Amino acid sequence: MPIQFPTPPSSFAPSRRRFLGMSAVAAAFAVAGAPAPASAASGSAKPPLRFGVIADCQYADKPDGRVRRYRQSISKLQEAVATFNEEDLRFALHLGDFVDEFPESFDAVMPIWEQLRMSKYHVLGNHDFQMPREDVLATMMMPASYHHFRRNGWRFIVVDTNDISTYGNPEGSAKYALAEEMRAELQAAGKLNGQTYNGGVGAEQLAWIEQTLEHARRKGEKVVLNAHHPVFPLNQFNAYNDVELVDLVTSYDNVVAWFNGHNHAGNYGFAGGTHFMTFKGMVNTTVNSYATVQAYDDHLVVEGFGREPNRIVPIGAPAYEF
Numbered sequence: 001m002p003i004q005f006p007t008p009p010s011s012f013a014p015s016r017r018r019f020l021g022m023s024a025v026a027a028a029f030a031v032a033g034a035p036a037p038a039s040a041a042s043g044s045a046k047p048p049l050r051f052g053v054i055a056d057c058q059y060a061d062k063p064d065g066r067v068r069r070y071r072q073s074i075s076k077l078q079e080a081v082a083t084f085n086e087e088d089l090r091f092a093l094h095l096g097d098f099v100d101e102f103p104e105s106f107d108a109v110m111p112i113w114e115q116l117r118m119s120k121y122h123v124l125g126n127h128d129f130q131m132p133r134e135d136v137l138a139t140m141m142m143p144a145s146y147h148h149f150r151r152n153g154w155r156f157i158v159v160d161t162n163d164i165s166t167y168g169n170p171e172g173s174a175k176y177a178l179a180e181e182m183r184a185e186l187q188a189a190g191k192l193n194g195q196t197y198n199g200g201v202g203a204e205q206l207a208w209i210e211q212t213l214e215h216a217r218r219k220g221e222k223v224v225l226n227a228h229h230p231v232f233p234l235n236q237f238n239a240y241n242d243v244e245l246v247d248l249v250t251s252y253d254n255v256v257a258w259f260n261g262h263n264h265a266g267n268y269g270f271a272g273g274t275h276f277m278t279f280k281g282m283v284n285t286t287v288n289s290y291a292t293v294q295a296y297d298d299h300l301v302v303e304g305f306g307r308e309p310n311r312i313v314p315i316g317a318p319a320y321e322f
Contacts, residue, residue: 049152049295052084052092052118053302055261056281058127059109060100068264068283070100076282077112080290083305085117087292090151092116095261095279096125096228098140103130106139121149124160125228125262126197129167146205148212154224154295155216157209161229161239161260165199175202182240192236198229200240206248213252222295222315223255230260232276233269237262250274256315257300266308270318275300277319280307 059073084092094113099105113120122140129136137145145160162168164182169175179199186194201209209225216223231242231249239245249255250272257275264281280289288306300313313319 048297049154050087050089050292051151051295052080052087052089052290052292053095053259053279054080054092054282054290055095055279056097056125056264056283057094057109058097058100058281058283060102060105061108062101067285068100068281069286070283072286073283074108074112076288077109079288080282080305081112081115083290084292085115089118089292091119091121091149093156093226093259094120094122095226095259096123097127097261097281097283098122098125099130100127100283101130103139105130110139110141119149121156121158121226123158123226123228123261124162124168126162126165126167126199129162132170133168146208150221152295153221155212155219155221157212157223157225159201159209159225159227160205161201161227162199163202163205164240166196168199178202179240186240192234193238193240193242195236198237198240201245206244210248213249213255217252217254221254223252225249225255225258227258227260229262230267230276230278231258232271233267235263235267246271246274246276257313268311268319273316275313275319277302277311277313 057073057077058068058070059077060070062070064070098109122142124136124145128140131139133145145163146158148155148157164175164179166176166179169179182200183194183196213223227239229239230237231239231245249258253273255274257277259277259279261279261281263278264284266280267278269276279291282289285307289308290305291308292303294301298315302311302313304310309321311319311321
């Protein structure tokens with residue numbers, strides 16, 4: 001039976017900082033002292049692609065943490081789904097940590113997620129491993145832990161940054177041992193990201209990412225990679241082989257952005273022509289956080305709800321908040 005969405009509490013009401021059209025985008029560039037993209041300056045261009053983004057719903061039926069409101073993620077997710085269903089979106093992405101703890105947590109949030117009237121994609125997060133990997137993939141209805149899909153001349157790559165990890169692989173396996181080795185090397189070098197809640201991307205997946213990026217470049221497609229762990233700027237939450245991943249993606253001029261969650265405070269960096277954007281965690285505080293993204297030929301526009309800021313993201317130049 002379809003779930004009936006209750007009216008979200010007023011404390012979860014979205015911050016609907018609606019754009020006034022592309023003229024507002026052009027004006028924001030002017031304030032920032034940067035030339036507006038051609039599509040923004042025209043004032044009449046229609047975005048060819050719009051999609052929704054959520055990071056770290058991280059639901060669990062347990063008491064609040066210091067800043068995390070685990071039970072409130074139910075109402076927050078309901079709000080985001082209702083908002084996305086009102087918009088003309090082609091798909092929605094969740095960037096990992098759909099739950100925080102307990103296998104039964106999926107039973108509470110997956111039916112809400114399934115109410116989305118559009119294509120929907122999950123990225124694996126470290127907290128999602130509440131059961132063996134294959135069971136997690138089946139529960140979250142994922143075709144594989146890493147894969148890609150296309151929309152309107154864009155290619156979206158789902159990356160598994162839990163590929164090499166101790167929580168995502170059985171103890172005694174080669175990947176478990178490699179994760180311990182990588183973490184020990186990072187800790188010995190004094191690196192911030194040598195943490196048990198981080199993971200890395202293995203050699204097989206790295207080769208697949210490079211092959212996929214090359215194929216997208218030959219096809220003339222712009223690329224957004226979607227992962228749970230950040231890789232830039234340097235941060236305690238970064239994937240173990242963050243430097244290797246940054247070197248790989250920035251070597252392709254058709255890579256526009258790397259989207260991720262995991263760092264609930266959010267973050268942003270720009271390197272080698274690529275935007276590295278960390279979306280704020282939905283689970284944190286009583287204020288919601290999610291976004292819609294409009295993809296133009298020469299820039300992205302991120303419309304944030306709640307704690308997530310609005311951003312203009314020009315292709316090949318740093319982003320601006322407004």
